[in-house]
Amino acid sequence: MDDCSDALHELYQYLDGELTEERRAIISTHLNACGECFEAFDFQAELRQVVAYKCRDEVPEALKSRIAGLISGEA
Numbered sequence: 204m205d206d207c208s209d210a211l212h213e214l215y216q217y218l219d220g221e222l223t224e225e226r227r228a229i230i231s232t233h234l235n236a237c238g239e240c241f242e243a244f245d246f247q248a249e250l251r252q253v254v255a256y257k258c259r260d261e262v263p264e265a266l267k268s269r270i271a272g273l274i275s276g277e278a
């Protein structure tokens with residue numbers, strides 16, 4: 204799908220809730236249709252969770268190892 208670069212480019216704004224309703228609808232439609240972009244979205248969303256957990260200093264081991272696996276899989 205040629206929307207991929209758009210979707211990935213706006214992923215952070217999407218996660219931050221900084222997009223207009225119209226752009227959000229376009230991105231979320233693309234995420235539902237495109238497994239690759241959804242994975243990227245899922246990964247970023249999970250990373251944010253880790254950061255949120257880190258602030259409270261209680262990252263669950265299972266989540267940590269899952270993220271470590273995802274990161275080494277990405278690289």
Ligand SMILES: [Zn+2]
Nearest residue numbers: 204207237240
């Ligand atoms: Zn895509």
